[in-house]
Amino acid sequence: MSNILKHAEKELQCFECETGTYKDITVNYFSQLSLDRSCVTEDVTIQRCDTCDAEIIDSKASQMIESNIERNFPGYYDKWKTKNKSRL
Numbered sequence: 001m002s003n004i005l006k007h008a009e010k011e012l013q014c015f016e017c018e019t020g021t022y023k024d025i026t027v028n029y030f031s032q033l034s035l036d037r038s039c040v041t042e043d044v045t046i047q048r049c050d051t052c053d054a055e056i057i058d059s060k061a062s063q064m065i066e067s068n069i070e071r072n073f074p075g076y077y078d079k080w081k082t083k084n085k086s087r088l
């Protein structure tokens with residue numbers, strides 16, 4: 001009984017459609033890195049609206065995705081950082 005109440009408190013109204021609520025969902029998250037490179041991170045828990053399918057990736061999930069990309073494509077984020085530096 002108390003478990004159900006606790007869970008209900010966590011419900012968050014959707015920013016997109018304002019009628020749905022976000023539900024935790026565990027997915028294999030697909031990231032398109034560039035035209036010919038992509039990366040799938042398994043078992044990432046994100047929040048998805050039960051009405052319009054809008055998705056929220058919290059900081060824990062995005063960390064999981066980033067570290068998985070870094071593992072599969074070492075230096076991917078370093079390269080990105082370098083790109084953002086001003087050219088000499």
Ligand SMILES: [Zn+2]
Nearest residue numbers: 014017049052
């Ligand atoms: Zn929604």
